[in-house]
Amino acid sequence: xxxxxxxxxxxxxxxxxxxxxxxxxxxxxxxxxxxxxxxxxxxxxxxxxxxxxxxxxxxxxxxxxxxxxxxxxxxxxxxxxxxxxxxxxxxxxxxxxxxxxxxxxxxxxxxxxxxxxxxxxxxxxxxxxxxxxxxxxxxxxxxxxxxxxxxxxxxxxxxxxxxxxxxxxxxxxxxxxxxxxxxxxxxxxxxxxxxxxxxxxxxxxxxxxxxxxxxxxxxxxxxxxxxxxxxxxxxxxxxxxxxxxxxxxxxxxxxxxxxxxxxxxxxxxxxxxxxxxxxxxxxxxxxxxxxxxxxxx
Amino acid sequence: xxxxxxxxxxxxxxxxxxxxxxxxxxxxxxxxxxxxxxxxxxxxxxxxxxxxxxxxxxxxxxxxxxxxxxxxxxxxxxxxxxxxxxxxxxxxxxxxxxxxxxxxxxxxxxxxxxxxxxxxxxxxxxxxxxxxxxxxxxxxxxxxxxxxxxxxxxxxxxxxxxxxxxxxxxxxxxxxxxxxxxxxxxxxxxxxxxxxxxxxxxxxxxxxxxxxxxxxxxxxxxxxxxxx
Ligand SMILES: Nc1ncnc2c1ncn2[C@@H]1O[C@H](COP(=O)(O)OP(=O)(O)OP(=O)(O)O)[C@@H](O)[C@H]1O
Ligand SMILES: [Mg+2]
Numbered sequence: 001x002x003x004x005x006x007x008x009x010x011x012x013x014x015x016x017x018x019x020x021x022x023x024x025x026x027x028x029x030x031x032x033x034x035x036x037x038x039x040x041x042x043x044x045x046x047x048x049x050x051x052x053x054x055x056x057x058x059x060x061x062x063x064x065x066x067x068x069x070x071x072x073x074x075x076x077x078x079x080x081x082x083x084x085x086x087x088x089x090x091x092x093x094x095x096x097x098x099x100x101x102x103x104x105x106x107x108x109x110x111x112x113x114x115x116x117x118x119x120x121x122x123x124x125x126x127x128x129x130x131x132x133x134x135x136x137x138x139x140x141x142x143x144x145x146x147x148x149x150x151x152x153x154x155x156x157x158x159x160x161x162x163x164x165x166x167x168x169x170x171x172x173x174x175x176x177x178x179x180x181x182x183x184x185x186x187x188x189x190x191x192x193x194x195x196x197x198x199x200x201x202x203x204x205x206x207x208x209x210x211x212x213x214x215x216x217x218x219x220x221x222x223x224x225x226x227x228x229x230x231x232x233x234x235x236x237x238x239x240x241x242x243x244x245x246x247x248x249x250x251x252x253x254x255x256x257x258x259x260x261x262x263x264x265x266x267x268x269x270x271x272x273x274x275x276x277x278x279x280x281x282x283x284x285x286x287x288x289x290x291x292x293x294x295x296x297x
Numbered sequence: 298x299x300x301x302x303x304x305x306x307x308x309x310x311x312x313x314x315x316x317x318x319x320x321x322x323x324x325x326x327x328x329x330x331x332x333x334x335x336x337x338x339x340x341x342x343x344x345x346x347x348x349x350x351x352x353x354x355x356x357x358x359x360x361x362x363x364x365x366x367x368x369x370x371x372x373x374x375x376x377x378x379x380x381x382x383x384x385x386x387x388x389x390x391x392x393x394x395x396x397x398x399x400x401x402x403x404x405x406x407x408x409x410x411x412x413x414x415x416x417x418x419x420x421x422x423x424x425x426x427x428x429x430x431x432x433x434x435x436x437x438x439x440x441x442x443x444x445x446x447x448x449x450x451x452x453x454x455x456x457x458x459x460x461x462x463x464x465x466x467x468x469x470x471x472x473x474x475x476x477x478x479x480x481x482x483x484x485x486x487x488x489x490x491x492x493x494x495x496x497x498x499x500x501x502x503x504x505x506x507x508x509x510x511x512x513x514x515x516x517x518x519x520x521x522x523x524x525x
Contacts, residue, residue, distance in 0.1 A: 005405050019390075205386050208346075209447065210376035211403035213369070 005215075013222040020198070024227065027188045031231025031282055034184035035275050038177050039239045043271060045173045047261050052166045054259045059133055061140050064123035064151040073148050078126060080146050086135040087128055095122040123150070181282060188227060188286030196220070196290055203294050213295045220287040228283025232275040239275075240268045298324040298455060298486050299345065304354035306340055306510070314340035315351065316510035322488065324454070327481045329497050330490040331521055332507040338490040341507060342459045345488065346380050347371050359454055376404055379448030379456040379485075383463035385440045387432040387447075393419070394428040397447045404451070418446040422476055438469030445476055449485070456480060458489040467495065474500055497521040 017024045063081065065074055074092075081090050093101075099122055103113050116122075130139050136154050144152045196203070206216050247261055254260060299322040306315035314337040322328055330338050343349040344356055347363045356363040361374055387396050394415055401411045419425045422442040432440050441461060448456060458477070462470035474496055481487050491497060497504060497520065504519030505512055514522065 002405055004408065008402060201386070202388055205388060205399070206403055207372070208375065208380055208386065209400035209403055210372045210374075210451070212372045215372075215403055 001218075009218040009222055012219040013226060016199070016219065017223055017226060020194075023194055027227045027283075027286075028231045030184050030187035031228055031279050032234050034180050034282070035232050035235040035279055036238065037180055038278065039235045039271060039275050041173055041177060042274065043239060043243060045170060046267070048166055048169065050262050051259050052163065058258045059136060059154060061128040061130070061136060061143065061152060061154045063126040063128060063143055063149050064153075065126065066148040066150040067123070069148040074124065077146055077148050081126060081128060081143055084139060084142055086130050086132070086139050088131045089129045091127040093125045093127060095120045095124050098122045098125055181278070184282050185286050185289070188224070188282060189289040193290040193293075196294060200294065207295075216295060217288070217291055220291045221284060224283035224285070224287030225280045226283070227286075228279035228281065229276055230279075231283070232272075232279035236272045236275050239271060240264075243268060243271075298322055298326070298359060299488070300355070300357040301344075302355045302357075304344065304351045304356060306337075306344060306349060307352045314510050315344065318354070318507075318510070318512055320505065320512060320515070322486060324486055325481070325484050327477075327487045327502040328489070329502055329504045329519075330488065330507060331492070331497060331504060331523070333523070334492075336507045337510040338507055339459055340510070342457055342488070342490050345455075345457050346378055347374060376451055377453050377455070379445075379451070379453040381441070381444055381448050381456065381458040381461045383460040385432070385437075385444040385464075387440055387443055389432055392429050392431055393424060393435070393443050396432065396443055397450055400447050400450050414450055415446075418450050421449075421479070422446045436469070437465050438472055441465060441469075441473055442476065445473070445480075449480060453485065455486045455488070458487065460490055460492060462491065462493050462496065470496060494521040494523070 063077075065077065069077070078090055078092065081087060099113065099116060099120055102122070103111070128139065128143065130136055140152045140154050143149050203216055244264065247264060250261055299320070301318050301320045304315050304318040305313070307313050316337075318341065330341060332338050340349060344351055344363065345358065347366060351364050354364065358374075359377060363374075366374060388399065391399065397415045397418060398411050401414060406414075416425060416428070419428055422445055424439060424442055424446065427435065427439065432443065435443070441464075445461075456477075461477075462473055465473065470493060477487055477489070478500065501518040501520075503517050504514070504522070506514035506519075506522060
């Protein structure tokens with residue numbers, strides 16, 4: 001296609017967007033609403049995902065060491081655990097350290113536990129991390145069989161519940177997003193259809209004087225892109241503003257915790273890119289669907 | 298130039314608008330197509346610019362078989378054809394100049410050539426001085442002249458017109474015919490469906506009369522033949 005033809009198409013589509021001002025406004029609004037919802041949903045889902053991964057990655061196996069074990073027994077046990085293929089790291093935490101942690105984590109109420117310092121009821125613990133979270137269960141079973149490993153825990157239920165929750169909400173989210181996208185495409189194709197009906201004559205004449213289908217389609221195609229991209233502006237601005245505030249607020253609460261939200265950069269750029277692409281896609285699809293009827297192919 | 302062989306056209310609703318048409322039109326001929334309302338004149342015309350496909354038979358125009366022409370090749374075919382209608386089919390928001398230039402823009406001619414050629418055809422139809430006006434600012438006859446200018450801007454070998462004077466008063470109709478004559482003299486084949494007895498009987502040319510989708514008369518320098 002020649003450069004001046006492209007210029008003509010751009011001019012033509014801009015002129016048509018302006019001429020059908022209200023229709024343009026309606027289409028852009030439809031895209032805006034959709035992208036806003038999709039965007040918010042996406043941000044929430046991605047962060048839930050992030051939290052899940054954070055938790056997932058933080059799951060460790062806690063191996064309580066039998067009180068009867070001697071120093072040598074302990075070292076033997078540690079060596080055996082380290083030899084397991086799927087084990088990443090093994091950390092030793094003495095029962096004194098465990099008690100300190102407990103007291104610290106309970107804050108003021110923890111003071112009461114200071115009484116136990118003389119006669120510590122806790123166990124020495126090996127904290128085991130696996131290479132992959134999925135291997136937790138297998139590794140835990142293997143460790144259970146070792147001598148002097150009295151109790152092996154890894155918060156299995158919590159993790160499973162969280163995973164199934166995320167899995168479900170992910171699926172619900174995808175279904176919802178797809179439904180929303182279709183609604184928007186339908187709205188756009190309808191609004192563009194109305195502008196096309198008004199331009200029926202023009203299309204008829206173009207066909208009469210020998211314009212090819214693709215030549216006729218181009219301006220509509222560009223209008224679709226313009227509508228879609230215009231429709232993504234407000235969602236991008238709003239979502240990134242909202243996210244900045246939410247991020248600051250929530251991050252402050254999560255200070256020092258292993259769970260963190262996704263960083264503004266690059267996450268917001270990804271969201272913006274996604275919304276622009278989606279907007280353009282919705283617009284193109286909508287316009288092509290509506291113009292198809294008027295072209296014999 | 299134009300050959301129809303045993304052409305049938307049955308519309309989806311069952312109406313048979315062409316019922317075994319055989320005709321041969323040579324390069325440079327001027328042909329009137331006459332007949333009562335609903336006889337199938339427009340159908341005959343529409344099949345020639347491939348708006349309608351024949352249900353059966355072959356239509357050859359300048360070596361192209363329209364019955365077999367692929368939909369994607371139709372635009373290219375139409376570039377070698379001028380079409381004029383009763384209702385002008387101008388774009389109301391474009392100026393006279395833009396309406397004519399439109400036909401060259403869609404086939405991506407160079408702006409320089411477009412300018413030269415558009416002014417040339419506007420001169421031919423006598424509207425050079427009104428090139429900046431909108432169709433709504435013109436009389437019916439002038440609008441039809443714009444539409445004729447647009448149809449010949451591609452220098453087509455064949456020009457097809459469906460009741461081009463149907464909306465015009467007698468005076469104006471004669472002006473339009475003068476332009477058609479001029480175009481025909483330059484070698485363009487013209488096929489024109491019309492109800493205008495005066496014109497057919499005065500400017501004598503070949504007359505094809507259609508009734509019930511069949512050619513019932515085909516005479517060189519014929520007359521209109523129906524009582525009005
Ligand atoms: N698109 C169509 N679908 C179905 N039937 C049609 C269609 N176009 C025309 N017809 C029918 O075909 C027959 C011939 O119509 P056509 O328009 O060719 O007549 P015509 O000779 O041009 O008439 P007029 O002088 O009134 O313009 C008519 O009976 C008409 O109802
Ligand atoms: Mg007719």
